[in-house]
Amino acid sequence: MNWTVLITDYAWPSIEPEKKILEDAGAKVIIAPSTDEKTLIRLAEQSDAILTCFAHVNSKVIESAKKCVAIGRFGVGVDNIDVAKATETGIAVTYVPDYCIDEVSDHVFALLLSWNRKVIQLNDSVKNSGWGSMELNMRIMRLRGKTLGIIGFGRIGQSVATKAKAFGLKVLVCDPNDNQNLNNEIQNVSLNELLQNSDFITLHAPSTSSTHKMIGTNQFNLMKKDAFIINCARGALIDEKALYDALIQNQISGAGLDVMIENIPSSTNPLFKLENLIVTPHTAFFSQESTLELEQRGAMEVVKVINGHMPDNLVNPEVLNHKNPRHQLTKS
Numbered sequence: 229m230n231w232t233v234l235i236t237d238y239a240w241p242s243i244e245p246e247k248k249i250l251e252d253a254g255a256k257v258i259i260a261p262s263t264d265e266k267t268l269i270r271l272a273e274q275s276d277a278i279l280t281c282f283a284h285v286n287s288k289v290i291e292s293a294k295k296c297v298a299i300g301r302f303g304v305g306v307d308n309i310d311v312a313k314a315t316e317t318g319i320a321v322t323y324v325p326d327y328c329i330d331e332v333s334d335h336v337f338a339l340l341l342s343w344n345r346k347v348i349q350l351n352d353s354v355k356n357s358g359w360g361s362m363e364l365n366m367r368i369m370r371l372r373g374k375t376l377g378i379i380g381f382g383r384i385g386q387s388v389a390t391k392a393k394a395f396g397l398k399v400l401v402c403d404p405n406d407n408q409n410l411n412n413e414i415q416n417v418s419l420n421e422l423l424q425n426s427d428f429i430t431l432h433a434p435s436t437s438s439t440h441k442m443i444g445t446n447q448f449n450l451m452k453k454d455a456f457i458i459n460c461a462r463g464a465l466i467d468e469k470a471l472y473d474a475l476i477q478n479q480i481s482g483a484g485l486d487v488m489i490e491n492i493p494s495s496t497n498p499l500f501k502l503e504n505l506i507v508t509p510h511t512a513f514f515s516q517e518s519t520l521e522l523e524q525r526g527a528m529e530v531v532k533v534i535n536g537h538m539p540d541n542l543v544n545p546e547v548l549n550h551k552n553p554r555h556q557l558t559k560s
Contacts, residue, residue: 230254230256231254231255231256231276231277231534232255232256232257232258232274232275232276232277232295233250233255233256233257233258233275233276233277233278233279233530234258234260234268234271234272234274234275234277234278234279235257235258235259235260235279235280236260236263236268236278236279236280236281236283236285237260237263237280237281237282237283238281238302238523239281239282239510240514240519240523243257243259243523245520245523245524245527246279246523246524246526246527249524249527249528249531250527250530250531253531253534253535255276255277255531255534258271258274258275260283263282263283263284265284265286265288265289268283268284268285268289269288269289269292270292272289272290272292272293272296273292273293273294273295274295275293275295275296276295276296276297276298276534277296277297277298277299277300277530277533277534278293278296278298278299278300279299279300279301279302279526279527279530280299280300280301280302280308280309281301281302281303282308282491283308284308284309285299285308285309285310286310286313287310287313290310290313290314290317290319291313291317293319295554296317296319296554297319297320297533297534297554297555298319298320298321298322298529298530298533298534298539298555299314299319299320299321299322299530300321300322300323300526300527300529300530301321301322301323301324301526301543302324302522302523302526303323303324303513303522303526304323304324304325304326304327304328304513305323305434305435305462306321306323306543307434307435307436307462307464309321311543311544314544314547315544315546315547315550317554318547318550318552318553318554318555319547319554319555320533320539320542320544320547320554320555320557321542321543321544321547322526322529322530322533322539322540322541322542322543323526323529323541323543324521324522324525324526324529324541325383325541326383327513327518327521327522327525328512328513328514328515328518328522329383329384329387330387330518331512331513331514331515331518332384332387332460332512332513333384333387333388333390333391334391335460335486335508335511335512336388336430336458336460336512337388337391337395339458339460339484339486339506339508340376340428340430340456340458340484342484342506343456343482343484343506344368344369344371344428344456345368346366346368348506349362349366349503350362367454367481369427369454371395371396371397372395372396372397373396373397373398374397374398374427374428375397375398375399375400375425375426375427375428376388376389376392376397376398376399376400376426376427376428376429376430377399377400377401377402377422377423377425377426377428377429377430378392378399378400378401378402378430378432379401379402379403379419379422379429379430379431379432379433379442380402380403380431380432380433380434380461381401381403381405381410381416381432382432384432384460384461385401385403385430385432388430388432389401389414393413397428399413399414399415400414400415400417400421400422400425400426401414401415401416401417401422402416402417402418402419402421402422403416419442419447420450423447423450423451424450424451424452426451426452426455427452427454427455427456428455428456428457428458429451429455429456429457429458430457430458430459430460431443431457431458431459431460431461431462431465431466432460432461433461433462433465434461434462435461435462435464435465439462439464439465440464440465441464441465441466441467441470442465442466443457443465443466443467443470443471444466444467444470445467445470445473445474447470448470448471448473448474448479448480449479451474451479451480452480453478453479453480453481454480454481455480455481456480456481456482456483456484457471457480457482457483457484458483458484458485459483459484459485459486459487460486460487460512461487462487463485463487463488463489463490463491464489466485466489468488468489468497468499471483471499472498472499472502475499475502475504475505476502481504482504482505482506483504483505483506484505484506484507485499485505485506485507485508486507486508486509486510486511486512487510487512488507491510525540529541533555533557536555536556536557537557538557538558542557
């Protein structure tokens with residue numbers, strides 16, 4: 229079988245694992261030299277499948293992909309893919325929703341502990357000014373008995389809750405779903421109640437029209453003065469202007485961000501000048517193990533669709549009812 233797959237972009241050193249899977253399945257692999265719309269439109273025209281990481285596979289790219297059977301996401305969310313357009317066109321969309329649960333939940337606690345134990349400031353003070361040069365007058369909480377608020381209680385949120393219990397933290401959850409993973413030790417409360425009562429807040433909601441900038445001025449006003457908010461989910465969940473104001477006005481104590489509204493924010497972003505912000509460049513997902521899993525499973529999903537086999541994680545099952553589908557999938 230001869231077919232072509234376009235890889236729009238990737239965030240790891242090598243694509244050899246996914247390339248081997250795709251080529252063993254008979255694919256010719258094309259790597260986009262750029263993720264601009266014009267380039268992707270041109271390359272999509274000859275592609276039977278598209279694999280994407282952060283690049284925007286929008287309606288124009290999908291319209292140009294006349295041969296395309298499958299669009300696969302290297303990742304958890306699919307907000308960079310026009311899923312509605314793909315479904316309308318009869319294209320199956322896949323993703324890998326469960327590859328980095330441990331890594332992201334570990335990263336949440338890396339940010340939380342680095343902030344609460346003042347690891348960065350103490351490290352800098354020793355290296356720059358000598359041992360014991362920083363006065364111990366900063367706020368450091370005893371974690372046991374404090375409250376962690378988790379907004380969104382999917383796979384990663386549940387993993388965070390499990391790890392929180394090991395530290396003796398109380399857990400509040402705000403999740404619109406009637407989640408079966410809640411127990412007597414974890415309360416599902418309103419967003420306002422969570423914000424008012426949490427010492428630490430971590431976001432794990434998807435990026436949708438209803439969650440866009442869900443944390444803004446009104447929400448920061450509800451938080452405790454010494455609250456610390458963490459976002460390892462999607463940058464669009466937080467209004468960055470409101471966050472900046474809350475941080476400089478000491479409405480909250482600090483923030484830890486692994487994601488921002490812009491995929492590659494400008495180095496002049498005013499948030500980067502604030503000492504009460506810890507920021508990492510969208511690396512919460514990363515470990516050698518998680519990346520290899522993502523590459524291999526992401527590639528296998530589109531191979532399955534091409535071969536007419538149901539993928540493990542089909543984003544748009546309604547495409548199975550399409551009158552003129554591009555795929556050969558059938559309902560089980």
